[in-house]
Amino acid sequence: MGSSEFIGGSGYLGMSFDSEIGLISLRTVIGATGSARPSDDIFEIPLTVLTDLGVMYGVCERTSYSILSGSVGIGVVWVKKESTTNDLGTATIGIPFEVQAITIPLPVLGIGLKAYGNLNIKNPFGGVLICLHFSTFRKVEKPGK
Numbered sequence: 001m002g003s004s005e006f007i008g009g010s011g012y013l014g015m016s017f018d019s020e021i022g023l024i025s026l027r028t029v030i031g032a033t034g035s036a037r038p039s040d041d042i043f044e045i046p047l048t049v050l051t052d053l054g055v056m057y058g059v060c061e062r063t064s065y066s067i068l069s070g071s072v073g074i075g076v077v078w079v080k081k082e083s084t085t086n087d088l089g090t091a092t093i094g095i096p097f098e099v100q101a102i103t104i105p106l107p108v109l110g111i112g113l114k115a116y117g118n119l120n121i122k123n124p125f126g127g128v129l130i131c132l133h134f135s136t137f138r139k140v141e142k143p144g145k
Helices: none
Strands: 005-019 021-035 048-062 066-081 090-105 111-118 123-135
Touching: 005 048, 005 123, 021 066, 021 090, 021 111, 021 123, 048 090, 066 111, 090 123
Parallel strands: none
Antiparallel strands: 005 021, 021 048, 048 066, 066 090, 090 111, 111 123
16 A cells, blocks of 8 residues: 555636626636556556536736736536546536736736636535736726726
């Protein structure tokens, strides 16, 4: 009985709209996780593949060169364990969330740090990403200013 070591990776694709009523976001996360003993062949490690699709509502604070935001919402998570014979895996409802900080060095490019996750009964998960943001970043005038 050796110790286990966690492996994994994920990809994230999302879009957000900062409206007068708040930050509205749609995102998808696809990730794979597994655990292995040091003697295991990396190509033979059974993986769990997670796919998350979520709609979120949140708050956003902007300056001329940065954005801070946080969102939470409702979503669906599909969990597929490599060792099961069910090709589609199982689906469950979850609560996606994320917090991000973005710096805007160019009018159309942002570089950020994002902490994200999904709370659900099948396989809750989370992670941290370094992100590139492509947009027409604009300063939003707050009412009364």
